[in-house]
Amino acid sequence: MGTRVAARRIRVLLVKTGLDGHDRGVLVVAKALSRAGMEVIYGGLHLRPVQIAKMAAEESVDVVGLSSLSDNHRALVPRIIQELKTVGLDDVLVLLGGFIQDEDVPVMKAAGVAEVFGVGTRLEDIATYIQTHVRAG
Numbered sequence: 001m002g003t004r005v006a007a008r009r010i011r012v013l014l015v016k017t018g019l020d021g022h023d024r025g026v027l028v029v030a031k032a033l034s035r036a037g038m039e040v041i042y043g044g045l046h047l048r049p050v051q052i053a054k055m056a057a058e059e060s061v062d063v064v065g066l067s068s069l070s071d072n073h074r075a076l077v078p079r080i081i082q083e084l085k086t087v088g089l090d091d092v093l094v095l096l097g098g099f100i101q102d103e104d105v106p107v108m109k110a111a112g113v114a115e116v117f118g119v120g121t122r123l124e125d126i127a128t129y130i131q132t133h134v135r136a137g
Contacts (some may be wrong), residue, residue, distance in 0.1 A: 032124075
């Protein structure tokens with residue numbers, strides 16, 4: 001009988017940026033990812049880029065999921081990605097969800113967002129994307 005080493009669960013940090021105070025959607029995503037077997041840390045509301053990067057580093061996450069409903073993502077997401085690099089998280093998967101205008105998607109991807117999930121995205125599709133793009137080890 002061989003020894004089996006359990007793989008580490010994928011760790012996901014979900015946060016709301018800036019002054020956006022609507023967190024119902026991100027909480028639904030958190031529950032779905034948890035049910036899909038991931039370890040989800042909900043960072044809360046009104047976080048600044050430096051706070052998000054610090055939390056991501058402290059929690060050793062594989063994924064940072066940003067939720068934006070107030071159209072502040074164009075200003076905040078590039079700053080968050082820069083802060084993640086500052087703390088050495090160049091390889092963390094950054095996802096963006098919420099009310100994102102179509103014309104903003106290529107801008108967000110050019111800034112370093114791996115994928116954008118707009119309103120109406122199936123929760124299973126978000127979980128599958130993460131499981132496909134993050135190797136738990």
